[in-house]
Amino acid sequence: SYELTQPPSVSVSPGQTASITCSGDKLGDRYACWYQQKPGQSPVLVIYLDRKRPSGIPERFSGSNSGNTATLTISGTQAMDEADYYCQAWDSSTVVFGGGTKLTVL
Amino acid sequence: QVQLVESGGGVVQPGRSLRLSCAASGLTFSSYGMHWVRQAPGKGLEWVAGIWYDGTNKYYGDSVKGRFTISRDNSKNTVYLQMNSLRAEDTAVFYCAATTVTTGTPYFDYWGQGTLVTVSS
Numbered sequence: 001s002y003e004l005t006q007p008p009s010v011s012v013s014p015g016q017t018a019s020i021t022c023s024g025d026k027l028g029d030r031y032a033c034w035y036q037q038k039p040g041q042s043p044v045l046v047i048y049l050d051r052k053r054p055s056g057i058p059e060r061f062s063g064s065n066s067g068n069t070a071t072l073t074i075s076g077t078q079a080m081d082e083a084d085y086y087c088q089a090w091d092s093s094t095v096v097f098g099g100g101t102k103l104t105v106l
Numbered sequence: 107q108v109q110l111v112e113s114g115g116g117v118v119q120p121g122r123s124l125r126l127s128c129a130a131s132g133l134t135f136s137s138y139g140m141h142w143v144r145q146a147p148g149k150g151l152e153w154v155a156g157i158w159y160d161g162t163n164k165y166y167g168d169s170v171k172g173r174f175t176i177s178r179d180n181s182k183n184t185v186y187l188q189m190n191s192l193r194a195e196d197t198a199v200f201y202c203a204a205t206t207v208t209t210g211t212p213y214f215d216y217w218g219q220g221t222l223v224t225v226s227s
Contacts, residue, residue: 031211048213090211095153
């Protein structure tokens with residue numbers, strides 16, 4: 001079955017750029033999306049179709065996808081961005097989530 | 107605004123059944139594919155099942171195939187998850203999620219608040 005691999009944790013200083021990767025076999029040949037989940041809350045879509053931002057998502061969130069890796073980039077990271085982030089793709093009629101990355105802003 | 111409200115969670119013994127419901131409002135329900143995603147305590151997201159906007163196609167994760175059944179009633183703007191032969195490892199918060207994508211990679215624009223299912227004797 002298809003697998004997506006994320007680093008368990010990423011740390012970033014306020015105002016700096018955070019990059020969260022998601023790796024999967026030929027992931028760049030399919031679309032990836034990203035969700036943000038804060039403690040006790042439901043996930044929120046922050047990036048879809050590799051690089052599109054839903055309405056209401058700040059411009060500091062961006063995405064890319066090439067080769068075997070999709071990347072979520074948060075520019076000018078703010079304390080409010082501290083959360084778990086999940087990538088997601090689609091393979092053989094199955095939705096696949098990455099294991100999640102805890103972003104710490106310190 | 108769009109609301110997805112799950113219900114039907116609770117404590118159930120191993121081997122028993124439970125049916126979850128997700129009532130949608132604020133969107134044209136019959137145009138959205140609907141999915142169930144679960145999250146075990148302290149763990150990540152796991153996709154459970156999905157159903158096309160018109161109910162003609164259904165998909166399941168390997169861990170629930172043959173035990174869970176997804177269905178929908180577009181006249182009631184509701185999607186269901188029938189869960190049979192429940193196991194302790196099914197303990198999780200179950201979210202329903204909606205997608206406008208009809209072909210290719212679905213992404214979930216809307217999520218419910220989740221309902222907790224606890225499987226324990």
